[in-house]
Amino acid sequence: MAAPLAAATASNVLTRVRKILQSFAGPIFAVVLAMVAGSIVIIVTTPGSIPVRLSSAAAAYQALLYGAFGNGQNLSFTLTTVTPLILASISVALSFRARLFNIGAGGQLAMGGMTAGVIGFELPHSPGWVLIPLMIVGGAVAGAIWGGIAGFLKAWRGAHEVVTTIMLNWIAFFFTDYLINGPFQSPHTANQTEPIPAQATLPHISDFYNHTLGTFLPQIANPQQYIADVGFFFSLFALVVYWFIISRTTFGYEVRVIGENPKAAHYAGIPIKRNIFLVMAIAGAFSGLAGALQLMGQFPYQLIATTFSTQSTGFDAIGVALLGRTTSIGVLLAALLFGGLRQGGTYMQAFAGVPGDLVYIIQALVLFSIAAEFLTAIQRSLHRRSISRRSGLSPSVIAAAVAALPGTPADREDGALPESTTLASSSESSVSPIEED
Amino acid sequence: MLFFQVLFRVLQSSDLWNATLGFAALLLLPALGGLISERSGVVNIAMEGMMLTGAYAGVMSALATQSVFGGLMGAMVAGGLMALVHAFISINFKANQIVSGIAINLAALGLTNFLLFVQTGGQGVPSLKDSLRLPNISLGPISHIPFIGPVFFQQNIIFYVAILILIGIQFMLFHTNIGLRIRAVGEHPQAADTAGVNVYLVRYLCVISSGILSGLAGAFLSLGIAGIFNSDMTAGVGFIALAAMIFGKYTPWSTGVACVIFGLGEALSIRLQDSGISPDLLSTVPYILTLIALVGLIGRTTPPAADGVPYYPGSE
Numbered sequence: 216m217a218a219p220l221a222a223a224t225a226s227n228v229l230t231r232v233r234k235i236l237q238s239f240a241g242p243i244f245a246v247v248l249a250m251v252a253g254s255i256v257i258i259v260t261t262p263g264s265i266p267v268r269l270s271s272a273a274a275a276y277q278a279l280l281y282g283a284f285g286n287g288q289n290l291s292f293t294l295t296t297v298t299p300l301i302l303a304s305i306s307v308a309l310s311f312r313a314r315l316f317n318i319g320a321g322g323q324l325a326m327g328g329m330t331a332g333v334i335g336f337e338l339p340h341s342p343g344w345v346l347i348p349l350m351i352v353g354g355a356v357a358g359a360i361w362g363g364i365a366g367f368l369k370a371w372r373g374a375h376e377v378v379t380t381i382m383l384n385w386i387a388f389f390f391t392d393y394l395i396n397g398p399f400q401s402p403h404t405a406n407q408t409e410p411i412p413a414q415a416t417l418p419h420i421s422d423f424y425n426h427t428l429g430t431f432l433p434q435i436a437n438p439q440q441y442i443a444d445v446g447f448f449f450s451l452f453a454l455v456v457y458w459f460i461i462s463r464t465t466f467g468y469e470v471r472v473i474g475e476n477p478k479a480a481h482y483a484g485i486p487i488k489r490n491i492f493l494v495m496a497i498a499g500a501f502s503g504l505a506g507a508l509q510l511m512g513q514f515p516y517q518l519i520a521t522t523f524s525t526q527s528t529g530f531d532a533i534g535v536a537l538l539g540r541t542t543s544i545g546v547l548l549a550a551l552l553f554g555g556l557r558q559g560g561t562y563m564q565a566f567a568g569v570p571g572d573l574v575y576i577i578q579a580l581v582l583f584s585i586a587a588e589f590l591t592a593i594q595r596s597l598h599r600r601s602i603s604r605r606s607g608l609s610p611s612v613i614a615a616a617v618a619a620l621p622g623t624p625a626d627r628e629d630g631a632l633p634e635s636t637t638l639a640s641s642s643e644s645s646v647s648p649i650e651e652d
Numbered sequence: 653m654l655f656f657q658v659l660f661r662v663l664q665s666s667d668l669w670n671a672t673l674g675f676a677a678l679l680l681l682p683a684l685g686g687l688i689s690e691r692s693g694v695v696n697i698a699m700e701g702m703m704l705t706g707a708y709a710g711v712m713s714a715l716a717t718q719s720v721f722g723g724l725m726g727a728m729v730a731g732g733l734m735a736l737v738h739a740f741i742s743i744n745f746k747a748n749q750i751v752s753g754i755a756i757n758l759a760a761l762g763l764t765n766f767l768l769f770v771q772t773g774g775q776g777v778p779s780l781k782d783s784l785r786l787p788n789i790s791l792g793p794i795s796h797i798p799f800i801g802p803v804f805f806q807q808n809i810i811f812y813v814a815i816l817i818l819i820g821i822q823f824m825l826f827h828t829n830i831g832l833r834i835r836a837v838g839e840h841p842q843a844a845d846t847a848g849v850n851v852y853l854v855r856y857l858c859v860i861s862s863g864i865l866s867g868l869a870g871a872f873l874s875l876g877i878a879g880i881f882n883s884d885m886t887a888g889v890g891f892i893a894l895a896a897m898i899f900g901k902y903t904p905w906s907t908g909v910a911c912v913i914f915g916l917g918e919a920l921s922i923r924l925q926d927s928g929i930s931p932d933l934l935s936t937v938p939y940i941l942t943l944i945a946l947v948g949l950i951g952r953t954t955p956p957a958a959d960g961v962p963y964y965p966g967s968e
Contacts, residue, residue, distance in 0.1 A: 256766070260766070260767070260770045316750055318750070318754070368943075368946065368947055372946075372947045372948060374943075374946040374947055375946075375955075377695075377697070377750055378894075378898055378942075378946060379943060379946060381697065381891060381894065381895075382895060382939040382940075382942050382943045382946075383939075383943070385888060385891060385892075385895075385935075385936070385939045386936045386939045386940060386943075388888075389932045389933070389935040389936040389939075390932070390933070390936055392932040393930045393932035393933045393936075396930065396932060397930055397932075524887075524888065525884065527758070527761075530754055530757070530758060533751065533754055537751065570765060570766045570769035570770065572761070572762045572763075572765035572766040572769065573762065573766055574762065575758045575759065575761050575762025575763075575765070575766075576758075576759055576762035576763055576766060577762075578755075578758050578762075579755040579756070579758040579759035579762060580755075580759070582751055582752075582754060582755035582758065583737075583741055583747070583752065583755045585751070586741060586745075586747035586748050586751035586752050586755065587741045587745035587746075587747040587752075588745065588747070589745075592745060
């Protein structure tokens, strides 16, 4: 009795492991492909003989890796980038679950950061225990409003969220620049505000540890060199919240149904419009939180004009959400990778002489690879070739066989594609959320 | 009111309107590019990146060939190549066109900065000498007509090119066979395919055209207006063009009008600085107008029916 049962469980586990591994294959392939292509860029652009070129590519990647995760200090630098990136990526990932494309994370982040700053400037004498929660909540609310506008316009006016969020981004960038260059400009320096009140800043993780656990455990020496702030824990907590919303609440369930089959959602009586609005508002809240925590956690604790429009977090977040397949754990891993690339790039430029902008190229290639599903395409063409080799079938039979493969065009076309005829309706596969979280 | 006095004075100067039309031409080229691409059913939010690539390639090839013409060619080829990538990924691989567009923008930013660093050893390119810049052209005697002359007929050469392209695209889209095919492919590719139109080919050509036009605009920016290449020098112009295209409801004439309105905003934001109104606030106006247009308060904007939907040959 027990033996077949154990065998069945084992095979269940095996299938599950295989499924998980399969879901990792695409993202890992994308990253590897992008890294290889990036090294080719270095090899092509470096002067010198072939061995010199190869070794400079190797040195560049070594510096990239070391700069990202090589020692405690570099890791702490990376974490400062990762914190807002995780939050913005949750924002994008959540909207993907409802088949909405939130390109507006950057603008929502700007509004969140600005609002947190304004609260700090207006209440300079309040104690930290009032200011910190107030600024965090204020940032989230501002982001929620900014995202909610796009959600509202989508739900009740049918305006496509991609276009509205792009417009809202630039409105946010210029509006925050206006506030930074105008009403809240520092009396001492142009184009920036004063720092937020000292009691409103978040402590570094190292200091925080030394003052809490460190009182009876070993202390961290030179805590000031590890600049990652406790905002990172907020972002980890946000990942848990995101997981909980999506897989343990009615709202999350409704969102997933809307994302995977809007028609079914409609017939099941799920309030689609209200949920679209809510998804965009909650997504905006996460991005707004990113802006607030970024301001409160990191030197110079002030707002500087044009930083929001030049900061690429909002777009990086799209890559992270896609690479992480919109799951909590995936977003965490992908954000560590992208944040690491960003920090490592700076280090690489300083110590290996290869411009850190290479990182943008790598990110772009990751996006291309995920969007185009290169791995699936290759597998499909290999499959096609092996069929034709094995039996020497005629092309028409092969075409029929290929059409029968899961995930092939003919198969997908039966899905929701024909109805999604509005601007930029996503090709399902590239952004479709996967089942297990 | 000081502000209105300044505004009134500024609105009367031919300088302002000359600059307005200059900006409008800069916006018009990528906006028309985007329009062509979206009319054929491929969403293009990558005009920004294609412009940036064009701006960089324009300067580099102008320096290499020591001729403006070489620079223009380089810019258009580079923009076209970026568009080719977008077309390949979107059409053949049926990728999400928004993601592909974002990737193009990121790639353009990375690639231009990377190459700028590598090719100039981190020094940046020097300002171009006048012989390598796109010249302003005065059109003979009509350029001396008071007010109208300086506004319309003392513009950069690309301005006149942009006007010709606008007329050409309007005519092509609505009065020729090719235009009918483009619109058919964008509205109902299955029907177009049945009627014998090569959907892939039309889409490829349209997307590549959008890259060439954006590249040309990039050259206008670097070789014409600025005379230098700076990192990320497009700074959102490609997105204003996107806004103009949507505000113009995907039709050439209206897009042209939108470009003039947005160009006026841009020109005003520079000239009204001492009147107390913030240039940053003025810069938000194009986007707010576009949002209002999207919501339907100024006549609803509707994209082509098959915009953004990959085409699978042989599907129903």
